[in-house]
Amino acid sequence: MFREDLKKLLQSFREEDFYKNVDLHIHSYESDGSLSPVEIVKQAKERGLKYISITDHNTIEAYLSTNILKEDIVIPAVEFDCFYKGNLLHILGYGIDIDSEVLKPLYAKNKAERSRNIVRLFHLRKPEEVIEKIKEAGGIPVWAHPACCWTLSLEEMLLDLKVRGLEGIEVYYPYNGLRGILKFYSKEHINELADKYDLIKTGGTDSHGKKLLF
Numbered sequence: 001m002f003r004e005d006l007k008k009l010l011q012s013f014r015e016e017d018f019y020k021n022v023d024l025h026i027h028s029y030e031s032d033g034s035l036s037p038v039e040i041v042k043q044a045k046e047r048g049l050k051y052i053s054i055t056d057h058n059t060i061e062a063y064l065s066t067n068i069l070k071e072d073i074v075i076p077a078v079e080f081d082c083f084y085k086g087n088l089l090h091i092l093g094y095g096i097d098i099d100s101e102v103l104k105p106l107y108a109k110n111k112a113e114r115s116r117n118i119v120r121l122f123h124l125r126k127p128e129e130v131i132e133k134i135k136e137a138g139g140i141p142v143w144a145h146p147a148c149c150w151t152l153s154l155e156e157m158l159l160d161l162k163v164r165g166l167e168g169i170e171v172y173y174p175y176n177g178l179r180g181i182l183k184f185y186s187k188e189h190i191n192e193l194a195d196k197y198d199l200i201k202t203g204g205t206d207s208h209g210k211k212l213l214f
């Protein structure tokens with residue numbers, strides 16, 4: 001799918017879609033999830049989902065090692081670990097060309113780099129580099145689960161990332177269930193910021209387990 005078409009598709013999703021038939025944030029066993037990519041697609045189809053993305057940490061192995069991109073419901077994606085002004089943050093790239101050379105240096109070199117939290121800490125990228133490369137690879141950069149960041153001003157951080165090319169923000173996801181850390185920002189706040197700065201709103205369950213969280 002072309003970048004502009006994907007952009008329109010992402011913009012067409014509404015909040016209710018993300019709780020019903022679209023899940024753009026799922027991990028497979030190629031990073032720290034439990035299911036195989038093929039099993040994820042199977043479960044998604046059984047549940048009648050219209051669109052899904054497997055967003056493994058620092059790897060697109062789910063797409064390279066299977067034929068799941070042949071399925072109409074699958075949008076290719078990846079989730080990169082970044083470090084920015086004292087914050088760990090995750091940037092999702094949707095619709096990237098999985099053969100793109102520009103992203104290859106950013107991918108994990110081995111299984112530990114894409115699954116173990118502690119190892120991943122040593123391979124943090126700068127968000128501006130990640131955002132730029134995602135776009136060069138034809139993808140759309142989106143800030144994942146922003147309320148997980150501990151920052152005094154999420155708005156300032158967002159503005160800074162937008163200046164660096166960020167195009168979307170994950171608004172619809174399980175705020176309380178995620179990562180078990182204290183959150184300072186609500187969905188309503190993130191939603192307002194997304195409107196204010198004209199960002200694409202995405203969502204997903206961040207499923208890691210044996211069943212999709214729908």
Ligand SMILES: [Zn+2]
Pocket residue numbers: 079090144145
């Ligand atoms: Zn994440």
Ligand SMILES: [Zn+2]
Pocket residue numbers: 025027055079206
């Ligand atoms: Zn994730």
